[in-house]
Amino acid sequence: MRLHTPLAIVGLVAACLAAVPARAERLIVSVSNHRVTVTPNYSGGELVLFGSVEKDDKTPSNRGNYDLVVTVSGPRADMVTRRKERKFGIWINTDSRQFLQVPGYLALFSNRPFEQIASPEVQRRQQLGLNNVLLMQRVGPDFADVVPNDPFRSAFVRLRSEHGLYRELTSAVTFLTPTLFRTGIPLPAEVPIGTYNVEIKLFSDGALVTKTETAFEIVKVGFEQFVATTARQNGLVYGLVTAFMALMTGWMASIVFRKD
8 A cells, every 4th residue: 555655646636736727827927016105194195017928839829818907905894884773863883893903994895896797697706896806704603705785794894885995996997908908906095004916817708717815015114103103012111101291381381371
């Protein structure tokens, strides 16, 4: 049995390699800036993603036009959406839904509408469009995504979209030539700090051809970053300084507004 084990392993590896289709295209991409600094007066900005489709001798000669979908997702965190109802003349929270490790920033860009790029099944499988992106939620004792028209999911996406943190643009990718493309990545003033993943998917005739990834980082600089770093790394010192500043502010206010 031991004599046949290596041959079996080699045969299994060969079968797996044979099942993987030869990649005929390759995506070469980059962003205009891999490190964005945020200052106290930051009011938003935009990065530029640009790239090209590199073909080889395996590329079919009858390959149709290309379609491109770019998905940008920011740092993940748990978030809560609450439902408010008016009772006894006041608005109160009556129900809530927790979203687990969802992107703080989520943008999907393409060169044309998703329904023209791929079938509904491919759209769901490749998560093309906000309605098809998985947003894991805590539903009772279970963890799952729900239908796109779920009121909590719809409200969550709508609120994030109103702040420019979730967006979907189906005419944002421009092909400068049949293989050269670019798109802008808008970053609103409320953009979260952290690492952003950019996934680029290439389609042709409704099928995924290839994909690649890149990333960029958004960091704070200046006094805000100093305060955030101190609070994270030296919690005791930060607490003492904060308490001291509060006492000094109260003491100065008592002097300024003292009535003689």
